[in-house]
Amino acid sequence: MNPFATRSTGYQWIWPTSAMALVLGVMLTMAWITAQTRQSRFSELPTDVRDRLNAASLDFQGEYFKVQQELKSLRESFGELREENTKLQNAVADQTKSSQLLNESLQEVKTFAGLTEVEGPGLMITLRDAKNAPEGLGDYAVIHDIDVLKVVNELWNAGAEAISVNDLRVGPHTNFRCVGSVILVDRVQIASPVVIRAIGDPKTLEGALDLPLGVLAEIRQVEPTMVKLERVENMRMPGFAGSTKPKFMKAVPPKG
């Protein structure tokens, strides 16, 4: 005989089991509602964003989107303030010859650092996620942060003078990161299609990117339509809108 068995008679099992069934009912409904909510929120997103998000992380994404919007508007006002700064510098410089010279070199440095709006000829590269990727190539069919980084690096190498990614100017501190499945440029979220624009000699830039076994060859192998190159006669790009205030470094005064 089973020593653990205790004989019970009648219906004494009913109430504990019923209580458990009650809890089970609540849990089942909650799980169902959770799954439903996720699914419905998920389906309202555009396809390219949906591909990049995994359903479970959506709840955190909601908060994140809000902060991102705030960041975007702050960056816009930053750009306006910097423009005003340039105007004021020009106004001050109008007064004397020496200050005019000083201002010229200042503006030159600002342009070099990518703090001003610039225009010129160049190349426009559009990277987008593959639409009909071959089976089993899921991860390769998506544009990653490393792809953007490689293209930007190659463009600098080919003599580009100014680069922007989805209208975010690439400045001295610009970084490309991947958080979850979204690309971050200086912590601003971007999604496919990624439009990289570079000012420089269009022919040289295109040649550098078209090199066999070059940075784009791998992406093109997955699907040729993932990459589009366009030469542009003249285009404008905004200035770098991030902070430029150093926290730790100090300039060393020249000797002598």
Added chain:
Amino acid sequence: MIFIPLIALFVGIALGLLFNQPLPGIAGTYLALACVAGLDSVLGGVRSALESKFDSEILVTGFVSNTLIAFGLGYLGDQIGLNLFLASALVLGGRIFTNLSVIRRYGITRLRDARARREMLNQDAAPGPKP
């Protein structure tokens, strides 16, 4: 009397619908596993009642420990990059099948007993040649 657990289940579902609150983040994923553990426990309770060895303490501790172990395994799996959720779901799912099949066997046995008893009673009642 035996329909009370079923009624309780529907009351629970109604309460959940009334509450209508999705769980955020990873807790939602874990809740699904808790559901499977709960289903296993309730069916286990019914089964043990049919086997006349029902023990409410075993039922309740079984439910709590199963849920905790499932959570723990799931968490561990998340940490070491192996989907151990699957292991819990598989074992609990298998137990649900076992419990249901035992309950089915008990039901069938009870039906057959009843039928046999009725036939015997009919035979007794039937007028026939007495030995």
